[in-house]
Amino acid sequence: MKKIILAITENSNHELLTIAESSYRKKFSNLKIYEKPISITKVPYRINIKGERQYLADAILKEGASLLEENSVLIIITDFDIYTYGTNYIFGLATKYMGIVSSARINPKFWSQIPEIYQYTTMGREFFIKQYEKVLLHELGHTISLTHCNNIKCVMKFSNSPIELYSKGENYCEKCQKYINAHFL
Numbered sequence: 001m002k003k004i005i006l007a008i009t010e011n012s013n014h015e016l017l018t019i020a021e022s023s024y025r026k027k028f029s030n031l032k033i034y035e036k037p038i039s040i041t042k043v044p045y046r047i048n049i050k051g052e053r054q055y056l057a058d059a060i061l062k063e064g065a066s067l068l069e070e071n072s073v074l075i076i077i078t079d080f081d082i083y084t085y086g087t088n089y090i091f092g093l094a095t096k097y098m099g100i101v102s103s104a105r106i107n108p109k110f111w112s113q114i115p116e117i118y119q120y121t122t123m124g125r126e127f128f129i130k131q132y133e134k135v136l137l138h139e140l141g142h143t144i145s146l147t148h149c150n151n152i153k154c155v156m157k158f159s160n161s162p163i164e165l166y167s168k169g170e171n172y173c174e175k176c177q178k179y180i181n182a183h184f185l
């Protein structure tokens with residue numbers, strides 16, 4: 001059974017790691033938490049529309065690569081805004097065996113300039129956690145080469161904006177779940 005290793009970037013809210021752990025535990029039993037934060041001091045960044053640092057996700061994944069163990073995948077949690085080549089921002093990114101999830105843009109609070117998205121702040125913490133869990137499951141799927149799914153109810157559906165993220169389902173569809181089971185159960 002494949003192991004999920006969870007780690008967090010330095011200077012990030014540790015609660016995010018706790019939430020991610022309990023989210024994965026609902027579905028997966030082989031979990032390991034790596035408590036030492038991953039340093040991002042050498043990771044390239046640019047400045048986002050809010051004047052905050054936005055880090056290159058690909059480079060954060062590289063920083064975490066040494067944490068991988070045999071028959072495991074690694075998920076890195078961060079609250080820093082992230083991007084990859086050719087994008088304005090991303091909720092997460094994954095390659096084979098490694099993924100990263102950023103809470104920065106998932107939270108509707110980020111979008112104070114866009115009422116259509118910002119209105120979701122009224123739905124509170126539970127809503128945020130639900131969206132965060134979607135990205136956790138999505139990137140985990142990619143770490144074992146599960147590709148995007150056309151089913152709007154499936155968590156493996158691609159989301160290019162918060163609205164798309166908020167409107168898709170919270171679980172894997174039957175087809176994607178079968179693929180997950182074959183690797184993790």
Ligand SMILES: [Zn+2]
Pocket residue numbers: 138142148158
């Ligand atoms: Zn994806």
Ligand SMILES: [Zn+2]
Pocket residue numbers: 149150151154155156157172173174175176177
């Ligand atoms: Zn699916």
